[in-house]
Amino acid sequence: MDGITFRETREQSDIDAITALHAEVYSSEYGFNEAFTFYVAAGLSEFLKKTLNPREAIWVLEQDGKLLGCVALVEREPTTAQLRWFVLSKEARGQGHGQRMLQNVIAFARLHHYQKIQLWTVNTLTDAAKLYRKFGFEKISDGEPFTDWGAEVRTECYERDL
Secondary structure: OEEEEEEEEOOOHHHHHHHHHHHHHHHHHHOHHHHHHHHHHHHHHHHHOOOOOOOEEEEEEEEEEEEEEEEEEEEEOEEEEEEEEEEEEEHHHHOHHHHHHHHHHHHHHHHHHOOOEEEEEOOOOOHHHHHHHOOEEEEEEEEEEEEOOOEEEEEEEEEEEE
């Protein structure tokens, strides 16, 4: 794929595109409903409303202006970062983009002196879980099953020391 860029953003148009990509991927591939889209949109909106924190960032992967993916790192605690909103379009998978995005996030976390990174996902995202484990994340907890997003899922929390 030529013309690929990976850039940091806080632009509303990018945030809207990130929300739309989440809605598209998770509804078509996992049967998630609008409640999930609202959850993503609310979190992204809160991210934009916060005072700019140099220890937090959101990046987009795009090709010729078309959004292909996203990943973010936010501060949970002074020593703990949280990986959020990691998504790749179907067309962008299997080409190493996800690995490069995670490498970027880990390097950014180290640069900003975090001691660990946590992330929450759901049990149905098995390919994502494989990628997280490849990058040294270990599952530390399972949540209870829930169906709020239109499909039965169970949350999982992963953590990686830096």
